[in-house]
Amino acid sequence: MAKNKRDIRAFTKEQLRSFFETQGDKAFRGNQVYEWLWQKSAHTFEDMTNISKETRQMLEDNFVINHIKVDQMQRSSDGTIKNAVRLHDDLIVESVLIPTKTRTTACVSSQVGCSLDCKFCATARLKRMRNLNPDEIYDQVVAIDNESRLYFDRPLSNIVFMGMGEPLMNYNNVLKAIDKITSPEGLGMSPKRIIVSTSGVPKMIRKMADEQVKFKLAVSLHSAIDEIRTSIMPFNAKFTLADLRESLEYWYLKTKSRITYEYVVWDGINDTQNDANALVDFCRFAPSKVNLIEYNPIDDGEFQQAKNAAIEMYVSTLERNGITVTVRRSRGKDIDAACGQLANKS
């Protein structure tokens, strides 16, 4: 019965080679199957045309390929595409293709729902059901790469882990997915084109620094004042700014890699000069970049984008202090694909 079959993509190449040897076949067969599974993203054993019919049947009898299925694809008037992705157990996550003139960026999910409870985020209202497997993360990227080739005539160029879920709460699987994405036996993308965006889990940031990961780090900061940050991101009471900053200092010491801060300015919450000064103080210790992201109100409208004057005040304060700042316009608002809006509404 199908439920007793093993997920073939949980096997490493070495494990597949030994499996074929134990079947009295050549170890090399494992390489061929591995290539079909990852480089060629085969959805069925039937697709593996250089493998004999008997071997394909034997694989069919023993394994499943739990491929994701893009259930629904929505296109925004600005070109952004949102995929509702069905997993093998019928749970749904969302991923987004964001096109610009020169790039295509995939924003991918790492968990079904989220373990954290940021007040401004639609995903936080979904219960965390489970972590995504490495292949489910990888498949989201492949689906967006295919869409980029189809609709924009170019391959995917960048990836951000900024969809549903906190990637550092699913660290091992995210890392395994990135290994596949960057491996020549997978998509062969440069790790420099991948950003893992975290709300700030100090212990995991230190671990990443120790492991000398090659991808980039972004932190969703939103306030550099504990009291305010805790009111909008309650887990900050446990992972305080002092602890976060210490872990980021360690990250910079080990990797010498610039830190990007994602930051939304909300009306009446963090829009004063005092808030901007605190941000400057927080990120002074290492080369930093601040992305001021336009906010997309979610249903109850409790959080509202700050007035332009507040954004300008932030920009001039940061620039005056030598911190690189960009103002990011939101994309895909009309299809609920913008930052903080992913909530399986489609």
Ligand code: SF4
């Ligand atoms: S902002 Fe990110 S970490 Fe916070 S609840 Fe939403 S998905 Fe989770």
